[in-house]
Amino acid sequence: MSSDFAISRFKHLSKLLLVHGHWCYTRLANMSLYFFYKNVAYVNLLFWYQFFCGFSGNTMTNYWILIFFNLLFTSAPPVIYGILDKDISAETLTRLPELYKSGQNSEAYLPSTFWLTMLDAFYQSLVCFFLPYFVYADSDIDLFSFGTPINTSALLIVLLHLVLESKTLTWIHAVILIGSGLFYFVFALIFSATCVTCNSPANPIGIMEKYMSDPVFYLVCVLTTIAALLPR
Amino acid sequence: MSNRKGPPGSQPFMKRPDNTAFKQQKLPAWTPTLKAETVLPFFFLSGVACITIGVLLIITAAGVQEMKVDYTEERDCADCYSLRLDRAKSTSDCACTVSFSLSEAFKGDVFMYYGLTNFYQNQRHYMVSRDDAQLVGRQYNLKNPSITCVPFDKYKNGTPIAPCGAIANSIFNDTLQLFYHSDKNTETPVPLLKTDITWFTDRTVKFQNPSPKDNLTAAFSGTARPFYWRKPVYQLSVEENNNGFVNEDLIVWMRQAAFPSFKKLYGRLNRTQEFNDGLPAGNYSVKISYNYPVGKFKGRKSVILSTVSWLGGQNNFLGIAYSTSGAITLVVAIILTVVHLKFRKKPLGLEEE
Numbered sequence: 001m002s003s004d005f006a007i008s009r010f011k012h013l014s015k016l017l018l019v020h021g022h023w024c025y026t027r028l029a030n031m032s033l034y035f036f037y038k039n040v041a042y043v044n045l046l047f048w049y050q051f052f053c054g055f056s057g058n059t060m061t062n063y064w065i066l067i068f069f070n071l072l073f074t075s076a077p078p079v080i081y082g083i084l085d086k087d088i089s090a091e092t093l094t095r096l097p098e099l100y101k102s103g104q105n106s107e108a109y110l111p112s113t114f115w116l117t118m119l120d121a122f123y124q125s126l127v128c129f130f131l132p133y134f135v136y137a138d139s140d141i142d143l144f145s146f147g148t149p150i151n152t153s154a155l156l157i158v159l160l161h162l163v164l165e166s167k168t169l170t171w172i173h174a175v176i177l178i179g180s181g182l183f184y185f186v187f188a189l190i191f192s193a194t195c196v197t198c199n200s201p202a203n204p205i206g207i208m209e210k211y212m213s214d215p216v217f218y219l220v221c222v223l224t225t226i227a228a229l230l231p232r
Numbered sequence: 233m234s235n236r237k238g239p240p241g242s243q244p245f246m247k248r249p250d251n252t253a254f255k256q257q258k259l260p261a262w263t264p265t266l267k268a269e270t271v272l273p274f275f276f277l278s279g280v281a282c283i284t285i286g287v288l289l290i291i292t293a294a295g296v297q298e299m300k301v302d303y304t305e306e307r308d309c310a311d312c313y314s315l316r317l318d319r320a321k322s323t324s325d326c327a328c329t330v331s332f333s334l335s336e337a338f339k340g341d342v343f344m345y346y347g348l349t350n351f352y353q354n355q356r357h358y359m360v361s362r363d364d365a366q367l368v369g370r371q372y373n374l375k376n377p378s379i380t381c382v383p384f385d386k387y388k389n390g391t392p393i394a395p396c397g398a399i400a401n402s403i404f405n406d407t408l409q410l411f412y413h414s415d416k417n418t419e420t421p422v423p424l425l426k427t428d429i430t431w432f433t434d435r436t437v438k439f440q441n442p443s444p445k446d447n448l449t450a451a452f453s454g455t456a457r458p459f460y461w462r463k464p465v466y467q468l469s470v471e472e473n474n475n476g477f478v479n480e481d482l483i484v485w486m487r488q489a490a491f492p493s494f495k496k497l498y499g500r501l502n503r504t505q506e507f508n509d510g511l512p513a514g515n516y517s518v519k520i521s522y523n524y525p526v527g528k529f530k531g532r533k534s535v536i537l538s539t540v541s542w543l544g545g546q547n548n549f550l551g552i553a554y555s556t557s558g559a560i561t562l563v564v565a566i567i568l569t570v571v572h573l574k575f576r577k578k579p580l581g582l583e584e585e
Contacts, residue, residue, distance in 0.1 A: 052491050056356035060490065134549040137491060143354050146490035 018100050022088070029109035031082040034165060036114070037121045038074060038158050044125035045150060052133075060147035064191060073155055073184045076176045077162050084170060124161075128153055131221050148188070153221035155184050160222065272572065275565035282558025289551030297338050298538040300347065301518070303330040304526060312522035322525070323462070330535070331517040338511040338539050341503070344424060345538065346404060347495035350531040353399070353488045361398035362486065367477050369440035375454060387456055394455035394465055395477060395486075401458040403485045405523045408498060408535055412506075413515040422507060422516075424499035427474065430483040439483050441476035448476045495536050511537065 007016055049060050059066060132149050159177050166173065305313045312326035352358065360380045365373040377385040377396035385396045410422040442451045448466035457464040468479040484496050501507055518535055526533055 053354040053356070054352045054492075056352075056354075058354050058356040058359060060354075131553060133491075134553070137493075143359070143488045143490045 014097075015094065018094055018097055022100055027082045030165060031078055033109065033113065033117045034078050034081070034162065037117045037161070038078070039070070040118060040121035041125045041128070041158065042069060042154055044122060045129050045154060048125065048129040048133075058143075060143055061151050062144065062147075065147075065151060065188065068187065069151070069155070072187075073180050074158050076180055077159060077173070080173055080176045081162060081166055084168070084172060124157055125154075128157060128221055149221075152184070152188075155181065156222050272565055272569055275561055275568065279558045279560075279562035279565055282554050282561060284558075286551050286553070286555030286558055289554055290548060291551075292541050293548045293551050296539055296541050297336065298536065299332065299334060299338075300534050300536045301330055301332050302532055302534040303328075303518070303520060304532045304534075306330050309520065309522060312520075313527055316522065316525035317527040319525075326522045327519065328522055329517050329519050331515065333515045334511060334513045334537075337509070337513045338537065340510050340539050342501040342511050343538055343540060344408070344410065344498045344500070345495040345536040346406065346408065346498050347493070347534040347536050348404070348526070348531055349493040350529055351489075351494070351526075352492045353494070354490060354492070358398050359488055362400065363396050364438070367395060367439050367486070369442040369477065371442055374442050374452075384458060391456045392454070393458050394452055395458065395482070399486055399488065400482065401460050403461070403482060404496070405461075406533065407521040407523075409519045410537075411517050411519065412512070413517065414506075419517075420506070422511070423502035423504060425502045426469070426471070426499045427480060429497045429499060430480050431487075434483050434487070435478055435480065439477045439486075441478055452476070495534075498535075510539070 005016060007013060046059055049058070050056075128150060132146065132153075136146055159181060163169065163173075163177065303309050307328070307330065309328040309330060312328050315321055315324070315326050361384060363373055363378040363381055363385075366377055374394055375392050377392050377394075379385070381393070381396035381398075384393060384398050384401050386392050410424065412420045412422050414420065441448060444451055452464065452466050465479070465482070466476050468482065469475055474480060481498075484498075487496075489496070501511065503510070506512065520535075524533060
């Protein structure tokens with residue numbers, strides 16, 4: 001007989017239900033909300049750009065980074081969050097069985113929570129796009145150099161959003177989060193140093209060097225969105 | 233259930249999961265609770281830091297000087313503008329002059345840009361219309377431009393175009409010459425350097441002439457100039473090393489601008505003789521060989537002179553953004569502190585009673 005859960009003793013049932021059941025519900029709810037948020041925020045960035053490229057469907061980042069953003073750089077953190085996050089400790093949950101009601105009443109995933117998350121994603125993508133836009137408008141910035149600070153800030157925002165959302169952080173979280181961030185930077189640097197004709201029309205050779213004058217700028221993007229998240 | 237042998241009450245040891253911290257979900261964890269003691273100092277600190285950085289940035293940006301002259305229809309350029317609306321007369325020359333004056337001297341390195349508005353270099357079809365393999369100097373791609381360049385890849389008789397594509401075809405071809413009028417009758421040409429205006433990686437790696445590099449006419453034999461060009465690519469400049477695909481004006485143009493209104497570097501001031509410290513204040517004029525037809529797409533052309541700081545050209549936005557977010561953070565911090573103190577007073581009040 002196959003089942004999702006199997007327990008060896010009847011006494012384990014209370015722990016299974018009250019503790020793991022509750023955790024399972026909240027983790028799933030928050031993780032799916034986070035996935036929606038992450039994707040809406042990222043794709044909205046491309047959407048804002050359409051106003052400035054004649055709605056021709058152009059993107060300001062090259063395909064590889066676009067794809068890898070979701071595949072490699074931001075996939076591990078939510079999974080770890082979903083496995084390890086504990087919003088209330090095991091002891092509290094067994095002591096207060098009425099907390100299980102929050103799962104039955106679907107308190108973590110109401111329609112209002114969903115729309116609030118969407119609004120947040122919208123606002124963050126607005127900030128993340130227009131701040132660099134106003135900084136670089138009318139200058140001699142080129143297309144893919146414009147995309148670089150946007151992508152980097154988007155990555156940092158998305159990862160830090162997860163930190164804010166988590167109720168518990170372990171060393172595994174730290175490793176995965178920092179690892180994802182570093183992976184992005186390493187990848188982007190290597191990509192821009194080696195790709196001359198591999199990916200027309202992007203070919204981002206030398207773009208990461210634009211970095212140097214811009215660290216100042218990232219702080220604005222991240223800080224503004226965190227200031228908006230904290231009241232949350 | 234065959235492994236449930238042994239005395240009743242004893243656990244079947246082999247089925248028990250490992251008692252490691254990970255599998256038992258008992259990893260040491262830190263719960264980030266948002267207490268007032270941690271949040272408020274953070275808000276205050278970041279608010280103050282943001283405002284200081286913002287003020288610094290505003291001061292730096294204020295030190296950058298910029299002069300922009302829109303010459304699309306300025307004085308005698310208006311005749312050239314209407315001439316260029318007529319496609320049949322595109323090969324006839326037209327020159328005009330625009331004057332302006334600098335109220336303050338531009339100290340330091342001065343850069344000259346040309347600006348265009350309403351020109352969508354970031355439109356998708358336009359953007360893919362280039363062949364980077366050809367621009368790197370590969371022989372095969374020189375004679376066989378990629379299909380992304382269609383219809384700017386070959387002439388009707390089959391001659392390949394070098395460089396192919398719509399981007400290269402639409403290169404900005406006005407020539408701008410700056411003159412300084414120290415008094416009414418003397419006119420000194422301002423020396424401009426047209427080299428080193430591109431990224432190092434662009435002119436050394438991304439754009440390379442096909443071999444033989446010392447005889448460009450032979451290297452480009454069998455190819456033809458793009459439709460709208462008057463000279464072939466190996467005759468773009470009078471300077472020695474600035475011809476073929478490594479011509480810096482071409483490289484500057486090929487770097488697609490992010491927005492429809494942009495500026496691109498035309499040249500940098502050669503700081504010799506009287507221009508040692510930059511551009512002195514006074515009257516200037518720009519002699520323009522007006523070739524680029526912007527009337528059809530309602531664009532505007534301008535020449536821009538600017539100094540730069542470590543922050544780049546003139547842009548106040550970053551400084552303002554930092555100051556505003558710093559101010560907002562401080563305001564929020566003050567409000568939260570007030571709320572927090574109000575809540576704190578209640579339990580104390582109850583104890584006194």
